[in-house]
Amino acid sequence: MTDRICVGAIAGAFGVKGELRLKSFTAEAADIANYGPLTTEDGSRSFAVTLTRPISGGLGARLSGVKTREDAEALKGVTLWAPRDALPSLPDDEFYHADLIGLEVVDTGGKTLGRVRAIFDHGAGDILEVVGGKDLLLLPFTRAVVPTVDLTAGRIVADPPGSDE
Known part of the structure; x- marks a missing residue:
């Protein structure tokens, strides 16, 4: 078992002020904001997540340190990881x-x-x-x-x- 779980991915920029399109892999999509801060797969960057609105194909979100559309676009395809201990425990018949x-x-x-x-x-x-x-x-x-x-x-x-x- 790993100490981190992939909970989402950045699908690209949304708007011009650093907002981005976030794809959540959690059972309830909005819960992704509750498990932070989230890190990149290699752990080199960490982000606080603030959801802004539901959008087609995901969620609108702001990540700490992402200020411009170019910053958001540069993160397209990056997966977001949460510490396992921040996630809820699962019933016996469910698995990460x-x-x-x-x-x-x-x-x-x-x-x-x-x-x-x-x-x-x-x-x-x-x-x-x-x-x-x-x-x-x-x-x-x-x-x-x-x-x-x-x-x-x-x-x-x-x-x-x-x-x-």
Whole structure:
């Protein structure tokens, strides 16, 4: 488990006075402002976040130290990270994506399928990308397909669709 969690990304400038478009990865988008200060992935910069308004595709926001449109535009694509201890604890059946990345995935018989490389959400629910050697497996992150996530043991038990054929 990491000591920081990615909670958002800067999508670009918004307006001419340093305001920017912020994409929040938190369950409630506006909560991103409650976990600060937020840092860049490498930890080299830190920002206090002030939300200004909801906008199409995200939130309007001001970050401390960002005064001009050029400052805001230069941050486009930068991810924002919060300390894990600033985030709420989750119920037993919910997980931060950062905790799943890198976990070993085995089938219900104990055969290794690979490791979680990424998690995607295209609107219909999370998809685990599992890589094992040259094999790539995309698994819906549902209780039926992923009945067990054991963070302590560092592994996921999966029952991939079609595996009983």
